[in-house]
Amino acid sequence: MSLQYRTAGFKGYSVKFSPFTDKLLAAATSANYGLVGNGRLCVLNTPNAGSQGLVPRQQYDTQDGLFDITWSEIHENQLATASGDGSIKLWDITLNRHPIAQWKEHKRETMSVEWNYTAKTNFLSSSWDGTVKLWSPNSPQSLRMFAEHTGCVYTSSWSPRHSDQFASCGEDKTVKLWSTNEPNGRSIATFGGHVDQVVSLDWNKYSPELFVTSSTDRTIKVWDIRNPRGNVTMFGPFEFPVRRVRFCPFSPNFIATAGYDMSASVWDIRNGAVTFVHDAHTEFVFGVDWSLFHPGQMASCSWDEQIHVFNVPIPQ
Incomplete structure (x- = not known):
């Protein structure tokens, strides 16, 4: 049984629970598969158990599609x-x-944004222009640019331990580890x-030395930053690629995936077993x-x- 909300005419690309309250959820959506037309930011109230649906709180239309979203910390x-x-909009x-x-410094589509949940004062963006940029909400320009990828950068994500470190991944088949303190x-x-x-x-x-990646090669890999020469674990190849991976905030052993198989699933990284499928x-x-407030509560968005x-049940 799931609570549902229809984003009529807009395809879902990213969904995020608020880090401050268990009552808010936001989604980034795009018309026409993000190729042309408007985007829409949907902010929803997540009501108590037993309610029949998600309740709209705010809705903002943009002139171009939206691909990702991040709550301020x-x-x-x-x-x-x-x-x-x-562009990036606050x-x-x-x-x-x-x-x-x-802000509008990226020369092509901005694919991801993520607030620094350790330092809390800045956030990252990554783009099809091959760059990652560091921003402060109080600055009219980006603070730094990181430009080693040789193609689109799909995701950049902060380390949970080091407020100056983040990883990025992209079209060039690599993952790169960065420090904002590197001169x-x-x-x-x-x-x-x-x-x-x-x-x-x-x-x-x-x-926090481990991270997980997904690729259009139809595999999921878990890596250790202390060993750049090889992944720790690999799952797949699958029939379809996984589009997004998220570690569980309540257990070190489980990840959620969203993919082209039209499902959201939960995996146990210890044995590669699928423990739950939302189809x-x-x-x-x-x-x-x-959700950061309710163990096992998840959200998904789709085309x-x-x-x-x-x-979902989260075993120990």
Whole structure:
């Protein structure tokens, strides 16, 4: 049984629970598969158990598609979006219309944004232009640029232990580890093991030297930053690629995946077993996230124009 919300005419690309309250959920969506047309930021109230659906709180339309979203770690009502026109917008959900800040330095689509949940004062963006940029919500320009990837950068994600470190992955089949304190702006390690584009990554919050990646080579890999020469574990190849991976915030042993098999699933990384499958979507699932307040509560969004919230058992 899941709570559902229909984003009529807009395909779901990313969904995120608020880090401040168990009552808010946001989704980044795009019309026409993100190729042309508007985007829409949907902010939803997640009601109590037994309710029949998700309740819209705010809705913002943009001139281009939205591909990702990140909640601010310092203002509970603010969040940033990544847009197909290369822009990043900062919104305040207590206001009804325009973004409160906007940046446009990327030369192509912005694919991901992630707030620094350790330092809390800055955030990252990654783009089809091959760069990752560091931002402060209080600065009119980016603080730094990181540009070693040789193609689209799909995801950049902060280390849960070191506030200056993050990893990025992209079209060039690599994952790169960076430090914002490196004076020359060069990566501090490169991980190569996938044989096609690496589209998603996330860190293990309990073992912060580990991160997981997914690729269009139809595999999932777990890596250790202390061993750039090879992955720790590999799952697959599968029939379809996995579009997004997220480590569980309540256990070191489980990841959630969203993929082209039209499902959101939970995996045990100790043995590669699938412990749960949410198969209520009817199109590609692009976004998945874990609630930080309710163990086992998850959200997913899909090209079927549906956002789902559901519960899964998390064994120890």
